[in-house]
Every structure is written in structure tokens, then in C-alpha cells.
Amino acid sequence: MKIVSFRQSLPITDPNSFLDLAGDPPRPGPRDLLVEVHAISVNPVDAKIRAGGGPGRPDGELQILGWDAAGVVKAVGAEVTLFRPGDEVYYAGSLDRPGSYAELQCVDERIVGRRPRSLDFAAAAALPLTTITAWELLFDRLRILPATPGALLIVGGAGGVGSMAIQLARQLTGLTVIATASRPETRLWCEHMGAHHVIDHGQPLAAQVRRVAPDGVNYTLALTRTEDHFEQIIAAMAPQGAIGVIENPSRPLELTWLKPKSLALHWEFMFTRSRYQTPDMAEQGRLLNEVAALVDAGRIQTTMQANFGPITAANLRQAHALVETGRTIGKIVLAGFPHATPPET
Known part of the structure; x- marks a missing residue:
């Protein structure tokens, strides 16, 4: 062959x-x-x-x-x-x-x-790969339900996983979807996928998020350069929210920053189930x-x-x-x- x-x-x-x-x-x-x-x-x-x-x-x-x-x-x-x-x-x-x-x-x-x-x-x-990753992030790791209220921030909305996460969140949840993009063409793509709002991850995120979600976001999918955006993501979060991460950061994340808001951090690796032959x-x-x-x-x-x-x-x-x-x-x-x-x- x-x-x-x-x-x-x-x-x-x-x-x-x-x-x-x-x-x-x-x-x-x-x-x-x-x-x-x-x-x-x-x-x-x-x-x-x-x-x-x-x-x-x-x-x-x-x-x-x-x-x-x-x-x-x-x-x-x-x-x-x-x-x-x-x-x-x-x-x-x-x-x-x-x-x-x-x-x-x-x-x-x-x-x-x-x-x-x-x-x-x-x-x-x-x-397949991006669909499974986005689905598991939203529904298995962050445990979002159809009636879950609040707002979702997707950092890197124009990539493969971000594109699917925007669509799944819009179609299967009632969350307000805020995607990030840094170029005119990626902004248009995120809007085409269904994002309610698109902000620029080339600029500090927290102030932009607060303009469209004054109480902060309840969930964040950190899909790109998490180490660069981590402090701003935390500032943009509402208390007791959750963050999903897929990439290995190039430098350690300061997890103690999560404590004041009691934020949760979840890793997603879509090969876990096949690698470990999990019951599900x-x-x-x-x-x-x-x-x-x-x-x-x-x-x-x-x-x-x-x-x-x-x-x-x-x-x-x-x-x-x-x-x-x-x-x-x-x-x-x-x-x-x-x-x-x-x-x-």
C-alpha cells in the first residue's frame, strides 16, 4: 500500500x-x-x-x-x-x-x-480530532450543560478546535460565546462560526471581556499561547469559573493565581480514552x-x-x-x- x-x-x-x-x-x-x-x-x-x-x-x-x-x-x-x-x-x-x-x-x-x-x-x-477535543473540553472537562448560564471565552477562535468549540457552544448551550482573533480574516471567520462577540488577543483580554460580559466569563478555553494570556484570562474570569487547556505551555503556569477566585483548571487530551482503553x-x-x-x-x-x-x-x-x-x-x-x-x- x-x-x-x-x-x-x-x-x-x-x-x-x-x-x-x-x-x-x-x-x-x-x-x-x-x-x-x-x-x-x-x-x-x-x-x-x-x-x-x-x-x-x-x-x-x-x-x-x-x-x-x-x-x-x-x-x-x-x-x-x-x-x-x-x-x-x-x-x-x-x-x-x-x-x-x-x-x-x-x-x-x-x-x-x-x-x-x-x-x-x-x-x-x-x-474528527478538533470536534472530539472541543466536545470533551466543553462537556466532559468543564461539564457545561445545555441550560448552564453565563459566558464562554475561547482564546484562539479561528483555529481548528476553536472553530468547532464556537459552533458546539452556540448550537448546544445557551452561553454567550466570546472568541478571540487578531486579524480581520480570523475575526470574520469567528463571526461566521457563530461567535456572539470577537475580541483581539493581541491586546489585553480582561478589559475587552468586561465590556461585553461585565461580570466576567464563567468558562475559558485557552487554546493558544496560554502562558502569554494566563494572567489576563484569570482577570477576565468570574469567581468559581473553570479554564480548559490543550497545549503544553512553554513556561510553567502560576497556579496559585487561581486560588483567590477558586478557579478550576482542566487539561484536555483527546487521546486519553484510546491510549488507556478507558471504560467510556x-x-x-x-x-x-x-x-x-x-x-x-x-x-x-x-x-x-x-x-x-x-x-x-x-x-x-x-x-x-x-x-x-x-x-x-x-x-x-x-x-x-x-x-x-x-x-x-
């Missing part, structure tokens, strides 16, 4: 940072689906691991990245009950297994959802199915912003280079593999 991989961590400008290769097809385990990958999207975690900033195999060993995919089930394991061959699916995979930069991928059925019927494979592939692992498949229904009902839209073409080393180098700038809006996708299988090198 065709794959895109690498043998050592190199700058994305190096032509060997990704290689078009051939590999052996995977064999599904008892709870696995064998999926023919039709489309993928690129996330910051892909670039971090390729650059050596995350868990991976030692240099010199073949590694297949990619944690967003949409495709067709080709075969199922002996204990699979939720899917059958021919089903069209979308999912974010597992950090500890070979990824989606491949024609075929094995994935546990419990973390897989049925592809939204109103989206093609490319548009669907933009959704199937919640990820369930929420993907629920979001697919929301998409097909016209309440949630894809965050795909650019399709870089077929899944090749050259196109993935371009996608990673753009993701590494930290200035992407929504998601970058790639769809399909070239017909010719390259030789192993």
Missing part, C-alpha cells in the same frame, strides 16, 4: 522530511476496522511529532503520522459489532498506532463515527455520530478551509509548513492517493 512517512525528524523545508513509500497492509485486531483512507486533515500534533516534539519512534524507524481521516471500511475484526464492510466513516485514530497518511489504516471501532452524509470525504476529514472509550464514536447528525441537519459546518490535493509527500510538506506558522484558519485537508505505487527506499 502507498504511505507517506519519514525516517528522521528534519525541517519541513528538507525534501526528505516526508517520503512517498510503500508498506505492508495492516491486519485488523478483534475490535478493529480496516479502513481505506479517502481523505485526511493535518493538525498541529502531526507537525509536533514529525519535528520530534512528541511521542514517536526512534530516528531511522518508519513512522506513519496522521490522526484525522475519512474513508470506507474494507474489513472488520472478529469482535466488531458497530460497522461492516462498505460503511463510510470518519475518526481521529489513536496516538499509539500507525496513522492515516496511508492507503489503509486500522482503528478501534469504538472511536469511529459514521461520515456525515451531507459532506464529501475531504470535508468530513476536517472534523466508545463516547468518542457516539459524539462523532451526534455531530454527524448536527452537520446533516445544517447546524454544524465543516471547518475545511483548503484542500491541498492528493496525499503525497510534497503536498504534506506544504501543509505542515503552513500549520507550523500557527496562522491557519480552520483546517487543511488532502484527499486521495496517486495511482502509481512508489518503490520502497
Whole structure:
């Protein structure tokens, strides 16, 4: 099968940072689906691991990245009950297994959802990882309910997770949604996603928040540069609120600043359930199915912003280079593999 991989961590400008290769097809385990990958999207975690900033195999060993995919089930394991061959699916995979930069991928059925019927494979592939992250932040970590009152601040609203968090909060809660953006195009994107208010994270946040939410926000999703915004986020919070964080800060956060307001801090890592095979692992498949229904009902839209073409080393180098700038809006996708299988090198 065709794959895109690498043998050592190199700058994305190096032509060997990704290689078009051939590999052996995977064999599904008892709870696995064998999926023919039709489309993928690129996330910051892909670039971090390729650059050596995350868990991976030692240099010199073949590694297949990619944690967003949409495709067709080709075969199922002996204990699979939720899917059958021919089903069209979308999912974010597992950090500890070979990824989606491949024609075929094995994935546990419990973390897989049925592809939204109103989206093609490319548009669907933009959704899983950021959808799961945003959903778990809002509803599992911060425990927001449909009738929960108050205001929500989303720092970094135009990124993949922020784009989904804005939509989910608007559609499934009654919270006032305040997103941050620093450029005219990202501000427009946040408004398009449904934010009630958009403020500038290039300026101090607290005074801007207080102008639209005088009592402060009850919840904050700190999705980018948390260490730079942390003091301002705390100043913008109402007492007894909660903050959700997804990135590893570049310097330690001063947690004692949370104490005067009795604020809570929650980490979200969407691979926790698959990594530890938690009893509620199937919640990820369930929420993907629920979001697919929301998409097909016209309440949630894809965050795909650019399709870089077929899944090749050259196109993935371009996608990673753009993701590494930290200035992407929504998601970058790639769809399909070239017909010719390259030789192993």
C-alpha cells in the first residue's frame, strides 16, 4: 500500500522530511476496522511529532503520522459489532498506532463515527480530532450543560478546535460565546462560526471581556499561547469559573493565581480514552455520530478551509509548513492517493 512517512525528524523545508513509500497492509485486531483512507486533515500534533516534539519512534524507524481521516471500511475484526464492510466513516485514530497518511489504516471501532452524509470525504476529514477535543473540553472537562448560564471565552477562535468549540457552544448551550482573533480574516471567520462577540488577543483580554460580559466569563478555553494570556484570562474570569487547556505551555503556569477566585483548571487530551482503553472509550464514536447528525441537519459546518490535493509527500510538506506558522484558519485537508505505487527506499 502507498504511505507517506519519514525516517528522521528534519525541517519541513528538507525534501526528505516526508517520503512517498510503500508498506505492508495492516491486519485488523478483534475490535478493529480496516479502513481505506479517502481523505485526511493535518493538525498541529502531526507537525509536533514529525519535528520530534512528541511521542514517536526512534530516528531511522518508519513512522506513519496522521490522526484525522475519512474513508470506507474494507474489513472488520472478529469482535466488531458497530460497522461492516462498505460503511463510510470518519475518526481521529489513536496516538499509539500507525496513522492515516496511508492507503489503509486500522482503528478501534469504538472511536469511529459514521461520515456525515451531507459532506464529501475531504470535508468530513476536517472534523474528527478538533470536534472530539472541543466536545470533551466543553462537556466532559468543564461539564457545561445545555441550560448552564453565563459566558464562554475561547482564546484562539479561528483555529481548528476553536472553530468547532464556537459552533458546539452556540448550537448546544445557551452561553454567550466570546472568541478571540487578531486579524480581520480570523475575526470574520469567528463571526461566521457563530461567535456572539470577537475580541483581539493581541491586546489585553480582561478589559475587552468586561465590556461585553461585565461580570466576567464563567468558562475559558485557552487554546493558544496560554502562558502569554494566563494572567489576563484569570482577570477576565468570574469567581468559581473553570479554564480548559490543550497545549503544553512553554513556561510553567502560576497556579496559585487561581486560588483567590477558586478557579478550576482542566487539561484536555483527546487521546486519553484510546491510549488507556478507558471504560467510556466508545463516547468518542457516539459524539462523532451526534455531530454527524448536527452537520446533516445544517447546524454544524465543516471547518475545511483548503484542500491541498492528493496525499503525497510534497503536498504534506506544504501543509505542515503552513500549520507550523500557527496562522491557519480552520483546517487543511488532502484527499486521495496517486495511482502509481512508489518503490520502497
